Amino acid sequence: MALACADPRNRGTRIALLFLAFTALLCIYLTWNSIQSRHSTIAAQFTQPSVTLLTNNDITYPRQALDALSPQKAREFIDRLDAIRDVAFSPHYEFMNVHNLENVDRLLQYLERVEDGERLPAPRVVLSSWHFLPTCYEESSNGEVQWMRPLLELMQEQDIFIIYAAFPDKTFHTDFYLLGNDLITHAWMDDEHLIWCFQDPHSCMQSERNLEGIPLWKMFAFTFWGSLPRSGKWLPPPTDDTSWSFNPLGREWNLVPYQMPEGHFYIGYHYERCQALQYVPFAQRPDQIVVLAKKSEYFHNNALLLDPSTFYTRLKNATGYHIVSNARVEDGYPIPEGLNNIGLLPQAEYDLQLANTKALLGIGKPQISPTPYASLCRGVPVIIPYRSDTGCPARPGPNEYCGFYAEIHQHGPAAAIGEPYIYTVDVTGPVEDIIQTIQRAVNTPIEPFEPEEMTKGAVRQRLLDYFDVDWEAHGEAKGFGTEELVLPPWLIDWSRRNPDPTLH
Known part of the structure; x- marks a missing residue:
């Protein structure tokens, strides 16, 4: 009876209070579960089986078992970094000094989290002498830079630390010693640097004389x-043998931007400038084709070249389009007839021009450039030349070297995508067939396209896989330490002609 006679307003208040109390309890429960889940995820890093495997480019690698870094070791690293701050991390470029100290400060923050009780694995720390790394902080459109810049961003997101040290003045050698073998987990070098280090057991490579x-x-x-194989840089003898690598450790120790044959470790890259501009609908673009060529020399000294005296005029007459180039004019190499040469443009202006064209035409150089992917992500199809008389297919697979030779194919990895995104033309075939293929490309609109393997998520996963590999165990399985590793004879000859400058 009491409930029946209760003031309905009080009953509503009690219901509201009960609802709020239930909501609060639910929030506490969900928050606790979230915290527990996060701790479980972190703990799982340290309880994974010690013998798990991962695969990259058809090679299977052992995955390292992660151990938690102890607070005592973290304090040791912190003291070491503080002690060497004024004598290390100072390359010739002031902006790289800033880069290094930013990474050192992030590394210190990571170590302090461990010292404060957070359970984390030992940090992943790269010492790099790769000479293109400094150009990532300059106005540069080099393919190497467009590969590296997104990786630097991913490394920062994933608590991976990279410190730059030049090799030729032994800054690299000194900084490795100061930072310590227990702190540096990976050393990234130019190919020449690696060969020189491999031959220097006194001050670079670990040996009985240099522990x-x-x-x-x-x-x-x-x-x-x-x-x-047969790389002109190393001048090996003519041979069809594809079993050697300039890297005496094997191709797995070569980190590359494309899926290359025979076990190169495929990091890949994400073309980050795709988001710089909005997509321009096909119908709103002017009738123009952009020719991919940064130098006027490319129109004259090129194994994949079509006759520059007639081809561009014929193409212009057949399509009715403007044929635009952005080449720097060099002495002795005039711009061919039929081309409207605008000259080199700043990156932002070139992006705008590319977005407002109907096709990108490759002429053989530059080799394996990122620009075709920049074109695709703006909905612009690409035409790539190759030579069928070499036996190389129009779309080489990832296990075929011919897609990486400038005298055979301009861009094997991009060509593998196929139509309607990438068209290939055989420069040994009739010119009429080539012009017909180009016309088909400009008359077949496409939407913006990014290959799955070039998405940021895919690159992130391969980068994390690389740092998850137990490289020491993989090296032991290949005989490091028990078998003598030697350079091919032609690399020994190259080293004699190009000695390590740090040894003099």
């Missing part, structure tokens, strides 16, 4: 071009 040197399994060649 604090760089272990073989920590030495990686960070290279846009990979290790190609």
